[in-house]
Amino acid sequence: MPSYKHFSVFLYAFVFAAVASTAYSSLSPDYYDYSCPNALSSIRSVVEAAVQKEQRMGASLLRLHFHDCFVNGCDGSILLDPSPTIDSEKNALPNFQSIRGFEVVDEIKQAVDEACGKPVVSCADILAVAARDSVVALGGPTWEVRLGRRDSTTASREAANANIPAPFFSLSELISNFKSHGLNEKDLAVLSGGHTIGYARCATFRDHIYDDSNINQRFAKELKYICPKKGGDFNLAPLDRTAAQFDSAYFSDLVHRKGILHSDQELFNGGSTDALVKRYSYNSKAFHKDFAKSMIKMGNIKPLTGSKGEVRLNCRRVN
Numbered sequence: 511m512p513s514y515k516h517f518s519v520f521l522y523a524f525v526f527a528a529v530a531s532t533a534y535s536s537l538s539p540d541y542y543d544y545s546c547p548n549a550l551s552s553i554r555s556v557v558e559a560a561v562q563k564e565q566r567m568g569a570s571l572l573r574l575h576f577h578d579c580f581v582n583g584c585d586g587s588i589l590l591d592p593s594p595t596i597d598s599e600k601n602a603l604p605n606f607q608s609i610r611g612f613e614v615v616d617e618i619k620q621a622v623d624e625a626c627g628k629p630v631v632s633c634a635d636i637l638a639v640a641a642r643d644s645v646v647a648l649g650g651p652t653w654e655v656r657l658g659r660r661d662s663t664t665a666s667r668e669a670a671n672a673n674i675p676a677p678f679f680s681l682s683e684l685i686s687n688f689k690s691h692g693l694n695e696k697d698l699a700v701l702s703g704g705h706t707i708g709y710a711r712c713a714t715f716r717d718h719i720y721d722d723s724n725i726n727q728r729f730a731k732e733l734k735y736i737c738p739k740k741g742g743d744f745n746l747a748p749l750d751r752t753a754a755q756f757d758s759a760y761f762s763d764l765v766h767r768k769g770i771l772h773s774d775q776e777l778f779n780g781g782s783t784d785a786l787v788k789r790y791s792y793n794s795k796a797f798h799k800d801f802a803k804s805m806i807k808m809g810n811i812k813p814l815t816g817s818k819g820e821v822r823l824n825c826r827r828v829n
């Protein structure tokens with residue numbers, strides 16, 4: 511009997527410790543309610559001002575969060591500048607001279623630290639909230655961002671090259687890539703809808719407009735004026751016909767074979783995601799609802815929590 515009692519005490523202690531550890535390490539929407547109640551409003555103010563000044567910035571901040579989460583989890587590693595110990599993800603092929611918004615993140619960090627009185631909010635959390643606020647500022651849905659991520663002290667250009675989906679991916683490659691991050695085909699289709707805002711560089715869609723057959727030929731011809739066979743790599747084309755509005759035009763464009771990127775059009779090309787694309791093309795309410803759910807899911811990819819990582823004083827370098 512004593513041994514049973516001792517076992518019961520041990521089991522209780524073990525379960526309590528496990529529950530406490532899980533609770534401590536999980537993300538929560540009210541994580542900063544006590545430590546910095548003005549954190550989220552400070553982020554929103556800077557994002558709204560940045561998007562009002564330049565609408566393209568909304569897409570840039572959303573893309574930063576995407577590319578961050580797809581490397582080693584949502585840990586702010588994409589923000590680290592190159593250094594003797596950091597092989598910056600900014601120099602990875604999907605990011606180099608392509609992603610923007612770092613100066614806005616710096617602004618947000620400064621505003622939040624001033625509002626909190628000290629560095630309390632991680633750069634990874636700043637990215638997650640800024641992505642949500644950018645979508646809202648451009649007419650998209652809102653969602654409750656779960657917070658409590660900590661910042662990575664490392665970065666990996668190699669991992670960024672390997673894990674960020676490429677614009678030339680086939681549907682099977684896209685599905686495999688998303689699956690490796692714990693995301694399913696529905697997440698793939700709806701999160702790709704983030705391309706309803708922003709622009710693409712000529713270098714990312716040249717092969718699609720010149721070599722692919724699954725593209726509206728009149729549309730391809732129009733794009734060839736922007737993107738010649740040689741040169742003009744940095745010329746921009748909108749990812750859908752309403753690039754400054756978060757709407758369902760992206761999916762309507764895919765149905766009419768007007769996807770800018772090869773990987774975009776792969777979502778509607780006789781494969782398993784066709785039905786989702788078609789549904790979202792005429793049901794923006796469903797798109798918004800599912801996008802919010804998948805953003806929460808993506809934001810929970812391998813976050814650093816508890817005693818792991820750090821809260822950076824400067825988002826561009828480790829403490």
